[in-house]
Amino acid sequence: MTLREKLSHHWSTWALxxxxxxxxxxxxxxxxxxxxxxxxxxxxxxxxxxRVLSDAHAVVQSIHDDAAAGKVTLNDGQTAxxxxxxxxxxxADHLYKAYHANASGDTTALSQAIQQLISDLAxxxxxxxxxxxxxxxxxx
Amino acid sequence: xxxxxxxxxxxxxxxxxxxIPQLKLSGLTASILKLxxxxxxxxxxxxxxxxxxxxxxxxxxAALLAIQAVAKEAAADxxxxxxxxxxxxxxxxxxxxxxxxxxxxxxxxDPSTLTDIEPL
Numbered sequence: 001m002t003l004r005e006k007l008s009h010h011w012s013t014w015a016l017x018x019x020x021x022x023x024x025x026x027x028x029x030x031x032x033x034x035x036x037x038x039x040x041x042x043x044x045x046x047x048x049x050x051r052v053l054s055d056a057h058a059v060v061q062s063i064h065d066d067a068a069a070g071k072v073t074l075n076d077g078q079t080a081x082x083x084x085x086x087x088x089x090x091x092a093d094h095l096y097k098a099y100h101a102n103a104s105g106d107t108t109a110l111s112q113a114i115q116q117l118i119s120d121l122a123x124x125x126x127x128x129x130x131x132x133x134x135x136x137x138x139x140x
Numbered sequence: 141x142x143x144x145x146x147x148x149x150x151x152x153x154x155x156x157x158x159x160i161p162q163l164k165l166s167g168l169t170a171s172i173l174k175l176x177x178x179x180x181x182x183x184x185x186x187x188x189x190x191x192x193x194x195x196x197x198x199x200x201x202a203a204l205l206a207i208q209a210v211a212k213e214a215a216a217d218x219x220x221x222x223x224x225x226x227x228x229x230x231x232x233x234x235x236x237x238x239x240x241x242x243x244x245x246x247x248x249x250d251p252s253t254l255t256d257i258e259p260l
Contacts, residue, residue, distance in 0.1 A: 038245070038246055038248050038249050052144065055238045055242050055245070056144040057254055058144075059148050062230070062233055063234050064257055066234075068260065071230055072223075072226045072227055073226075079260050082260060093254040097254065100251050118147065
């Protein structure tokens with residue numbers, strides 16, 4: 001098995017593990033129920049949701065900032081995908097803020113929004129230039 | 141460790157694996173390919189640890205350091221596609237910011253950090 005085939009095999013493996021992980025998160029982001037709550041947290045769900053959203057927000061904001069600064073050039077499809085993830089992130093953040101402020105007790109909608117955000121963030125891999133042109137000329 | 145960081149690392153690893161045909165001609169091969177392989181092979185373990193609630197901070201930090209090393213070596217190679225390299229660097233920065241956000245989120249819950257992001 002060549003290294004490239006090996007890498008493709010591994011990629012399939014983690015895609016599956018990714019899906020399993022998202023199922024865990026969809027069950028309520030409570031994979032670390034025994035962890036000590038940080039200051040400001042209402043409960044474990046609140047703390048775990050904030051942690052996931054903070055990480056995702058940092059990723060989305062960073063990609064947004066680099067694209068806005070021209071560090072990476074986006075085509076129309078990439079721009080649309082990233083804007084979709086930005087919309088997911090804003091929606092999930094708003095739902096979280098409502099939950100945290102006790103304005104909403106809707107954990108189901110928040111969990112679904114987080115799951116959607118992570119799923120769409122993962123789908124960004126399809127937008128990146130993973131298939132670079134081989135540097136070797138084709139065999140004659 | 142949240143799935144956002146691992147998602148970004150997964151994307152970077154996928155991009156790096158796409159660079160392998162060019163890297164093989166670049167003279168950087170041995171160390172680069174070993175690092176890429178290590179990053180890729182480590183990810184299933186990280187995802188499994190995450191799903192079982194285990195701590196993966198050290199492993200993710202190691203993967204980030206490996207990615208930085210690959211990005212640094214690759215950036216010095218003028219034969220590589222600059223568009224791809226720019227994405228590697230952008231995603232590397234994003235992963236590091238996510239790691240910092242993850243640490244901060246474990247120390248304090250502050251929803252005011254979740255400001256709206258403007259569309260591009």
